[in-house]
Amino acid sequence: MTCIRTKTEKVFRFNEPTKIGYCCKMKMPIEDTVRHQQVIDELEKSLRPSECHRCWAAEDVGAESWREIGNKQYLAGQKKNDNFMIEVTLDNTCDLSCSYCGAGCSNTWEKEFKNAPEWAGKVHGLGNSSGNAKEDFIKKTLVEEIVRIIKLKKNIFFNIYGGETFLSPFLLNGGLEYLVESYYSNGGNNSIHIALTTNGNTPEVLAKKYIERYEKLQECYPISFNILISNEASGSTAEFIRYGLDYNNFLKISKLWLNSKFKEVHPLMTINALAITSLTNFIEDFTRLFEETNRRKVVILNPVYDPVEQSISVLDHRFEKYLNEFSSVLKQYNYTMYSADVDKLKNLLGTNTKQKHKLKTFIDYSRIVRNVDFSQIEPEIVEYLEEE
């Protein structure tokens, strides 16, 4: 039961009292170095460390786990042992409060919590964040990791998230430039690959500034950028799920990134229950943008497992037709896909239908507190949730 990710990835979450993980689906306190090694030992002995519970839950219902997706990518050559991904969650500064997110990653969710009615305590996203790390600590920790990877002679792939990455004070204050300069001044001599994930809601003037800054950075150093634009639904469905989003602005900002000089720009679709009817519309909108900008069509699919009520596992098999439709459109436009396989996603359907009342609570919260009625947007989903 080995997991290639333990040898090829490390995740730093600076948005909570700092935690690390061997992938984005698990975490451990940064200071508990004894447990860090025990988890690796347990995986190698085919035991099931509790920190990896999301993988075991997926595998127990026959869905493809994050571990299996990683191992598959390794066997297919998409993931290489001489590459090392450093994934970073910088802080919780974000202008959106997405349905499957929460205060830990979004200070907009955190602000909502301060004004939320008492009954809304059951809505998963609400809460207080446990605090962002200081910029100096982030710099020191990441430079130590960079030096460790240089010694291992592996190529570094940075995968950087916010909150909303481009609103993070660390990036606004030149943190990425500092990390790149530190790599080369500490003896790094390979190219660095940097993936930055954005919600595509950035003000136009800010997006343009970042494009200019990072195009300049890649003229000075042998680095390449991959911009991942996070969204999975279109129009008012997207604006409901990714609360605070202006979908038209999203399309405009996405096109700005697609027109930049960065090597890869493509969507990261977080497959969740509320988006299921809208996946095809979204990919058709993005296909038009790819075609207008002459870009290769690539998409990453990342299913939500947690919170469980936002996962497609709370839906039953009547929704399978939407995954079939989505799958055939991806094939029709010859998309290159990374991570989850759409046909295997179908195995999740129907495995957690008893939890659907929690999704209904979220819909009620949105109607009462945010004044947005999902039954007017996606009636089929709401009718299903209201069935006994």
Ligand code: SF4
């Ligand atoms: S959670 Fe899954 S993918 Fe992550 S380290 Fe554990 S087994 Fe590997």
Ligand code: SF4
């Ligand atoms: S854009 Fe990202 S960080 Fe912000 S609320 Fe949505 S999922 Fe969370």
